[in-house]
Amino acid sequence: MPLYENQELKIYNSLTGTKEIFKPINEGHIGMYVCGPTVYSNVHLGNCRTFMSFDMIFRYLKHLGYKVRYVRNITDAGHLVDDAEDGEDKIAKKARLEKLEPMEVVQRYTLDFHNILEKFNFLPPSIEPTATGHIIEQIEIIKDILSKGYAYEANGSVYFDVAAFNETNDYGKLSGRKLEDMIANTRELTAQDEKKNPQDFALWKKAEPQHIMRWPSPWGDGFPGWHLECTAMSTKYLGETFDIHGGGMDLKFPHHECEIAQAEASYGQSPVNYWMHANMLTMNGKKMAKSTGNNILPGEIFTGENKILSKAFAPSVVRFFMMQAHYTSILDLSDDALLASEKGFNRLMEAFATLQSLTPAGSNSDFDVTNWKASCYEAMNDDFNTPILIAHIFEAVKHINLIKEGKEQISEVDKTQLEETLHAFIFDILGLQQNTGNSKDTEKLSGVVELLIELRKDARVNKDFATSDRIRDQLAELGIQLKDGKEGTTFSIQ
RNA sequence: GGCAUCGUGGCCGAGUGGCUAGGCACAGCUCUGCAAAAGCUUGUACAGCGGUUCGAAUCCGCUCGAUGCCUCCA
Incomplete structure (x- = not known):
């Protein structure tokens, strides 16, 4: 059916x-x-x-x-x-x-x-x-x-x-x-x-x-x-x-x-x-028009080659930004707004990755996935209300992180349902994409960072904090953030 | 000038006649060797002035402002 x-x-x-x-x-x-x-x-x-x-x-x-x-x-x-x-x-x-x-x-x-x-x-x-x-x-x-x-x-x-x-x-x-x-x-x-x-x-x-x-x-x-x-x-x-x-x-x-x-x-x-x-898109509160210079091409956002934004933004970040507003509302594009969306988008993508590595436990879940799923559909059924949908998605993000921390648990059945539903809404319906670089290079980079994480772990065990902090801080300068969690250290690349 | 849509907390942005949107930022706490990440907690905002109502940010009127259309424009 x-x-x-x-x-x-x-x-x-x-x-x-x-x-x-x-x-x-x-x-x-x-x-x-x-x-x-x-x-x-x-x-x-x-x-x-x-x-x-x-x-x-x-x-x-x-x-x-x-x-x-x-x-x-x-x-x-x-x-x-x-x-x-x-x-x-x-x-x-x-x-x-x-x-x-x-x-x-x-x-x-x-x-x-x-x-x-x-x-x-x-x-x-x-x-x-x-x-x-x-x-x-x-x-x-x-x-x-x-x-x-x-x-x-x-x-x-x-x-x-x-x-x-x-x-x-x-x-x-x-x-x-x-x-x-x-x-x-x-x-x-x-x-x-x-x-x-x-x-x-x-x-x-x-x-x-x-x-x-x-x-x-x-x-x-x-x-x-x-x-x-x-x-x-x-x-x-x-x-x-x-x-x-x-x-x-x-x-x-x-x-x-x-x-x-x-x-x-x-x-x-x-x-x-x-x-x-x-509805229309404005920029910094004004209508976008070539004649006034208040204008930016999509390609200029992706490359960062423009005088309006502080950095380049990935297409999916722009897409996420646009999906955070209802399609019938005027939406205002600005550097601050894109920066905020980028952080939210990254948090969402990381939570989805986290979910896949989660270990289900027990027959009961602390998160009512069935009910949550219904409210996602309810949002979309109400004139394609993507901002409400995204609000619901972040509810799920919160629970995923709590489960990861061991503060909540999720059953096998619910985990599967959550994963399927999130995948459908995030990727199939909102059309977002994981930022992926060149996969071969990414693999090599991951290997290198994993090695550094190992070295840092050893240094920390030996209380050689000068070395461990040096690894952490220098990687951060390169845009690679290390994240210490209960189950070990993970990283994300900006 | 006419028509239309809209005006929400530091920023972006939902929403309903009375009950928490959400994201980002900020602050406190937990965690941590210190941090970061993650989590928890806190924010009583709804342009202004009237009116309707037991009660309005949500309905009505006016004022101000923004955006779109009225001419190619997404």
Whole structure:
């Protein structure tokens, strides 16, 4: 029996603004679409947080036994640089600046994206479709929306008619906006003659002669509008209505609002049952932006080559840091916060290693593992509450250390259950990884340190504390910490 | 200017109308040759001002502040 049958998962649905019990359309199967990156520059750290949240969600859904088709697109057609002025494609512009072919830019930053996600230990999505690979599907949707009267052609471009749509549907229901308010707040856009109304958005945009990325269409050469690719690809791979659609909070309006409008206009039904939005990442209390310099690339955190943080941090430490906050909360990145997370992360990893070497005893345990396990699931079932889960995990850490000290005991059965559960939550669901260096070198190093530990032990027996302290202190300077315990000395490498 | 989310102890960050989040830091204790590690103990915080309530940090209103969106932006 799959796990999900005994678990009641609740998800905060942005569309309704409430936490709802999750029920997939087809029992045991879940379709999930997440808006992926625009590959015209290095992947943004905040973007990584969004994808990491959905990676965790993907992992948990799978853990529960669901068959999940997870689609995360690559936006390689680019968005318009400035719709009102020149209609230039963002990727095409970047290409000209760097004197590259557009697809060369796309390739470079797609590789960067995959490289960073791999370091963060992301699971690959089931399908990673590209916008340029689905031009035909997008054109078909435009034709369909035109035929239903929710769009109009103007000078080689096609625009979605928001006003017409709003007469039969509710434009703005996701972001809590009302069309009349939007109209009232819009400034005069004189250069905007092609559109009937400023709220209208492009489904197809005519390509100017200098525009490099272009495809033929019934309306002439051009390229698809900003929001259409997600509608085309989510529909193609997940159906006209699917379970979960995710993305960053910043995409809620207009992007996701437009997706709903396109799908409803074309298919006559609401495309998504559960809308999920991951919140923003700030740094030192301010929004991250290249323009203000308040920005850091993921790779710069891993190498420590930056002016913001005091040292390098491993991808798993960053991941642990992000998992300590709920995905719907704004999270603030700072040196102090990462330093604190790193210590907590190391303590957790050491406790897990300790657990494996623990000797079970007796038939009773001082730690109610079954109950504890249930509360871990309870935390995750409550809208993927990873910070609460981590709080529970540290409860287990406390008990592991107490058992190690001989102050508590654990039965064989409970030890096995604890180990399995911790493994599932720490590695499978949170996606954390043990920091492992080059294994061959690590082995050699371990041998050397073990030898020094032996020598120090002898010195201590002989009360030669000058020598024993010298070994301990010099190793500490190298970042190797010796830890004296009841069962002997262990060590950890920073 | 409009819409939205939020404002928690030294720092990060959960949470509920009345009962311990957790991590990090700090202090005391246990352990130790001394330390470190580990464990134990302690912190009565919830932006401000009103209101609802027997009772609110948790509900409502206002003020201030932050962040996001309103224009490409994760």
